[in-house]
Amino acid sequence: MDILSFILNPFVSLYNLIRDALTALLLSFGIASDVVAIIVFLVMGLIVVTAILILAPVLMMYTTLLERKVVARMQDRIGPNRVGKFGLLQPIADMIKFLTKEDIVPEGVDRVSHLLAPIVSVIPVVLSFAVLSFGVGMGAVDLNLGLLFLMAMGSMATIAVFMAGFGSHNKFALIGGMRAAAQIISYEIPQIFAVAIPVMLAGSISLNRVIEQQSGLFGLGWFFFYVPVGPIAFFVYLLAATAEINRVPFDLPEAESELVAGYHTEYSGMKFGLFYLAEFLNMFIISAIAASIFFGGWQGPFVQQVPALGIVYFFGKTFLLIIIQLWFRGSLPRIRVDQLMNFGWKRLVPVMIGTILFTAVLLWFYRGVLDYLKGLGG
Amino acid sequence: MDVSTIIAQLLFFLVAALTLTAAFLTVLARNVFHAALALVGTFFGVAAIYLMLEAEFLAIVQILIYIGAIAVLILFAVMLTRGLMQHDQISFNHQWAWVALVVGTLFLGMFILILQVPWLQSGAAVTADTVPSLGQQLMTTYLLPFEVVSVLLLATLVGAFIIARE
Structure with missing residues (x-):
């Protein structure tokens, strides 16, 4: 392998290098080739899983720092700057604090739900990482139903919120849990409708196919530019997804001025830390989905020549979208419950149904014209 | 093996x-x-x-x-x-014995049924991408049942709204 192609596509090259070396090593021991295939599959799977399990918390840690810094700037403050240069070690200090804090389990809680809720809230988010495409050929699993899988994982968050809200046996937690559930169910519908638009445009529900379909125009054929349906779908997706993960301005489930801390009122130490982790990873996931299906994911100029650029494009777009959500947080007040429900059911859902119909008609018309032109040519 | x-x-x-x-x-x-x-x-x-x-x-x-x-x-x-x-x-309540009897009989019946039915078996490989063919079948061959189910669900939804209003 020559050095240049390795530098241009470092992660995939490294993966292939390890896989080939391992296969050669095992074969030289005289192990049957079908057994070798299984062992290599398991070991490579383990490596990818480990990489994701390291990537996820690190991303979360630095997203918290980003949030504190960005919101601080918006509020004319400086933000954390004591631990390390520019506060760069602050997330590590926070994590040590989470891990060393006393784990308090209140007396009246429902122990099973209380203990399982933080775990259940993190698992679907981490599973979502499996189907994301971080760069050219850099997805752990190329699932044919990638987007549907992401939606299914998103819908599981409700269970964790319920478990936390009910298990705490606390009125604030219970109200927070109920609010969260109602909100997540309501906003799931416009969210899935919004995801349906890129799926219709790409003609596939696989995340990788949707990204590949946006390669036109020098890597800029993003579905966001398919005016007017692209922008409408994107903004609806952004709003619905923000509501889905209970962030400002839809943070009613944990409205601290009304509900103490909502469904995680009774949690302390690392168990609260897991909820915190899930919240920030959710923010990353929805930004990554939006970047992939509306802004081409790793697509961009010169990405075919220099695959390593894909990683930069992907994370750049994702973090830009995260900053937009932090901007929401820094500038918007929380909306009321009735406004929330009205906005979801009476605005977003009809708008999306109309957009889906319009997209379908548009595609039908477009294909008709193409067929007609083909008929003329033939 | x-x-x-x-x-x-x-x-x-x-x-x-x-x-x-x-x-x-x-x-x-x-x-x-x-x-x-x-x-x-x-x-x-x-x-x-x-x-x-x-x-x-x-x-x-x-x-x-x-x-x-x-x-x-x-x-x-x-x-x-x-x-x-x-x-x-x-x-458990006082009816559990009867329920167990009925459920047990049903389970046994279904079990025997499953063992006896000659299940259709196809040697064809599973297609990698089933969603497009599923969607096409729903929109062509099985359009009528699909629409009937949609109307049924819509009716249920409207019914639920009316009950909730009362």
Whole structure:
């Protein structure tokens, strides 16, 4: 392998290098080739899983720092700057604090739900990482139903919120849990409708196919530019997804001025830390989905020549979208419950149904014209 | 036997055992909320079995619909009934013997039926991307049943709204 192609596509090259070396090593021991295939599959799977399990918390840690810094700037403050240069070690200090804090389990809680809720809230988010495409050929699993899988994982968050809200046996937690559930169910519908638009445009529900379909125009054929349906779908997706993960301005489930801390009122130490982790990873996931299906994911100029650029494009777009959500947080007040429900059911859902119909008609018309032109040519 | 077959068998028994444990917990749990959570576990197990049968679409839809919507609905109902939250319920009442008889007979009947039916078996390989063909079939061959189901669901929705208003 020559050095240049390795530098241009470092992660995939490294993966292939390890896989080939391992296969050669095992074969030289005289192990049957079908057994070798299984062992290599398991070991490579383990490596990818480990990489994701390291990537996820690190991303979360630095997203918290980003949030504190960005919101601080918006509020004319400086933000954390004591631990390390520019506060760069602050997330590590926070994590040590989470891990060393006393784990308090209140007396009246429902122990099973209380203990399982933080775990259940993190698992679907981490599973979502499996189907994301971080760069050219850099997805752990190329699932044919990638987007549907992401939606299914998103819908599981409700269970964790319920478990936390009910298990705490606390009125604030219970109200927070109920609010969260109602909100997540309501906003799931416009969210899935919004995801349906890129799926219709790409003609596939696989995340990788949707990204590949946006390669036109020098890597800029993003579905966001398919005016007017692209922008409408994107903004609806952004709003619905923000509501889905209970962030400002839809943070009613944990409205601290009304509900103490909502469904995680009774949690302390690392168990609260897991909820915190899930919240920030959710923010990353929805930004990554939006970047992939509306802004081409790793697509961009010169990405075919220099695959390593894909990683930069992907994370750049994702973090830009995260900053937009932090901007929401820094500038918007929380909306009321009735406004929330009205906005979801009476605005977003009809708008999306109309957009889906319009997209379908548009595609039908477009294909008709193409067929007609083909008929003329033939 | 092939190594991958053995692994697949072991995985199947593991998943089946977990699914059945969750199913028993659903029925036997004294706390209704725990029963609902165990039901979520059962749904998960079923999804895992679909996945092992290479029915990926079915597996994901199982999670999306059964866990994301139906289980959430059940949990919602449990949380809204306050009396159920405070005390543990007894799993058995005086009718349990009759119920066991009826359910047992039904189970036996279905079991025999499943063993006797000559199931259609196809040697064809599973297509990698089932969603497009599924969608096309729904929009052409099975359009009428599909539309009838849609109308039925719409009617249910409107009915629920009318009941909720009263």
